[in-house]
Amino acid sequence: MPVGSITRGTTNTNRLRRVDRWIAEQPEFRRAVDPLVVDLGFGASGVTAFELAARLRRARADVHVLGLEIDPVRVRTAEAQLAAVRAGRTPFAADLPVSFGLGGFEVPVAGGRRPAVIRAFNVLRQYDEADVAGAWDRMAARLAPGGLLVEGTCDEVGRISSWVGVTDAGPGSFTISLRLTGLEAPSIVAERLPKALIHRNVAGERVHELLAALDRGWRMHAPLSVYGPSQRWIAVVRGLLEAGWPVRGGVRRWRLGEVTLDWAAVAPG
Numbered sequence: 001m002p003v004g005s006i007t008r009g010t011t012n013t014n015r016l017r018r019v020d021r022w023i024a025e026q027p028e029f030r031r032a033v034d035p036l037v038v039d040l041g042f043g044a045s046g047v048t049a050f051e052l053a054a055r056l057r058r059a060r061a062d063v064h065v066l067g068l069e070i071d072p073v074r075v076r077t078a079e080a081q082l083a084a085v086r087a088g089r090t091p092f093a094a095d096l097p098v099s100f101g102l103g104g105f106e107v108p109v110a111g112g113r114r115p116a117v118i119r120a121f122n123v124l125r126q127y128d129e130a131d132v133a134g135a136w137d138r139m140a141a142r143l144a145p146g147g148l149l150v151e152g153t154c155d156e157v158g159r160i161s162s163w164v165g166v167t168d169a170g171p172g173s174f175t176i177s178l179r180l181t182g183l184e185a186p187s188i189v190a191e192r193l194p195k196a197l198i199h200r201n202v203a204g205e206r207v208h209e210l211l212a213a214l215d216r217g218w219r220m221h222a223p224l225s226v227y228g229p230s231q232r233w234i235a236v237v238r239g240l241l242e243a244g245w246p247v248r249g250g251v252r253r254w255r256l257g258e259v260t261l262d263w264a265a266v267a268p269g
Helices: 017-025 047-057 072-086 129-140 186-192 206-220 222-227 229-242
Strands: 036-040 064-069 098-102 117-121 148-154 160-167 170-178 258-262
Touching (some): 017 170, 036 047, 047 098, 117 129, 129 148, 129 160, 222 229
Parallel strands (some): 036 064, 036 117, 064 098
Antiparallel strands (some): 148 160
16 A cells, blocks of 8 residues: 555646756766656646656656656546647657656555655645654665655745755755745745754754844845846855855856755754
């Protein structure tokens, strides 16, 4: 039996674009011997799996995306959508490397294959915080050696997003990705933090300190808005780095409204 509970299944076209383009850059995907990627809990429509495959295909032509859902009705819906893709009745390529199946946190894959990446988005949000570590462990155990679990959440239109990168050694990174145009304060991500952090945005917790630092930097660098919001955000992230925060990556990622840090910087105390 699939492991887990049926969630609301809310999905929207282009909702997961931010995490998709991040996954496409990760060495765990780019260097994988078998670039199998699982879209775990794809929801009421298979569109997020289609979009994931289309985006990742640009980096690895041999990618295959397997969409898994615990609800058999959703699997049947996605398979009907896939038939329309194969028939050339959608904007997606007819040979899109996608398939669908029934499954949950046990991540069943035929033929003994093990995924290079598992994307589990907007799934654990509806669970209790106490369930997170066990779910991470169970999914990470299904990864290929050197694989990556990407678990997080976003708003309904994909403008506010955050996620944790987990390996078989445990959580390793934390990423925030925001649409910068019209952004009032980076701390808006507080309402879309992963389940492991969403109840930790309180005084004394590291993630609270991070969001406060981001807001301070956003206010301080407001004059840079005349050069565009990306320049303002780059200055904010550079300020984090100079203040000793373990920021990963460089300007090319920052200008997307993104910042990735070591998980230890925000891990619950």
